[in-house]
Amino acid sequence: MMLIVNNIKKSFDSPNGKLTVLNGISFEVSAGELVVISGESGVGKTTLLLTIGALLVPDDGTVIFDSQNPYQLSNNKRAEFRAKNIGFIFQQFHLMPYLNISENVSLPAIASNVDNEKQLYSRAQTLIDELGLSERKYHLPEQLSVGEKQRVALIRALLCQPKLILADEPTGNLDEDNANIVISKLREFTQQGGIAILATHDGRLAELADKHIALSPK
């Protein structure tokens, strides 16, 4: 399993004209690798993650994951591709405010059309326990700390056992203990054969990374 990012270009319209965010990014990642993408704020880290995650069509270039270019698929097939292969951790977490932890982490089950709900539920409970959220299972996001929210987002990303995790500032707002929990889990994920790509300012992650991609402003 490999991720091949080849000559990705992406621009956006802005009041001052066309804004080029990605100008020919290329790299390859193998299974079991943890990749860090660093750069200043606004340099295009999130844009690159979304492009890799089959959510943002590049203006040019290709993304091949596990021998499949998701942008050659129909919308529905691309959605299936994401559900099956990719887990997202967003900078703002994006937890559903009206679902408790147990329900939030189970959200990918809606997308993946999973037959075995019991198995998924059991996995969710295991991950909740592993990440120390057992006593918060039925709490709403507004009742959680930042670190707890990040752990919930991490569990949600890991629930359907994806092959690729894309994390945007996974340790950005966390204290050391929580940051270590997240890093440890991601490392565990890659050791099990997954690919983790992290957009981050966190120097510790850069040191732990198997590859480091530094984006600079254009």
Next chain:
Amino acid sequence: MGLHKLLFKELWYRRVNFVSSILAIMIAVATPIIFSNLISAYKRQRDEIFKAAFKEKEKLLRDAENRYRIATKKFGYNVLILPKDQNIEDFYADDYASKTIPQDYVDKLAHSGVLTVRHFLPSLKQKIRWPEGHRTIIIFGTSGEVPNAYARPREPMMTPVKKGTAVVGYYIHKNMKLKIGDKIMILGRRFAIAKLMPQRGNKDDITIWLNLKDAQEILNKPGRINAILALQCVCHGGDFSAVRSGILKALPDVQVLGIDVRKIKSRAEIRATAAKLTKQALKQELQARDEQIKTLQKFMNIISPLIILASALWVSFLAMNNVRARKYEIGLLIALGTKVRKILYLFLAKAFLLGVVGALIGYAASLTFGVLYGSVVSALFDIRLLLTVLIITSVLTIIASLPPAIIAITTQSADVLRTE
């Protein structure tokens, strides 16, 4: 975590939005139903008033007629038909006509079409010296009433005397000590006494009533009568000259006398006038009600569509707000790989639920209105109306929610998630 759980959790979380939509739909559903029920109730009321007033008017008219009949019964009949050649002075002096006319004149009159005259009573009356009873009596032969062939049948004012029997006046049976069942001879013919009359204080007290044929035989006047008694009906205005003309047209060789019943007539006329007034008042009342119904109908035709439109716009507006509030949720669901049809389902299922709940509550509200104002509005449950309302409301709510739902599914997940 299933789609429906997500749907209901979000509904509860944003219940103000939900309730607001329900209220709008409830008003849109209840308003036309209440208007429609009000109009139906007014129409029913109108019909009931009409029926009741019509009955009242008919009752007054019948009452007028009956009172007139009952009152004139005391005076006997109020129209007297005598042979044309009968001297009236002699008639008044003797109290019976010496001249006769054919008995079949009665049938001619009954079939003549003179509707204002009823209760035809042919009679043969004569004063005789009763040889067997050794006294002067009046023989009154009668065959019973002949009904007017063209008018509604009425209860007869006089019952006939059976053949071979006699009805005996007061002084006769009192002085001769007669009993019912006794046999008496009158001019060589035997009769059984069928009835003894109470004292009347007039010539009836020295009268013996016989069957007309018996009287004709013993008085040697077969097929002849000397008077036709009749009752003029008051319901048609009481114009005696018109009655007389009608009778003379049918029977040219008779003369027609009327009995003065002015007092009775005026009382009856009052009742007839009252009936006319009731009719006028009824007409005015019905006109007022019809105007009310028209106004209500016009109002409903304008207001109801406006309310429905306003409700649809409000529901659409709230749905749009909901999409805006949930943009990150939608972006997340897309990022997680949720297919477009599931996201569309979330919004349209919510719209359907709004429609169904709103329709049920709106219908219940209209029934409650009917129960509270039960004297005006019918509160009967109508399953067909309920089903129609449910279907139409659900469809309209889905249509109103479609534009925001389409916006939701065309949300660019990346655009939302990128701009944090």
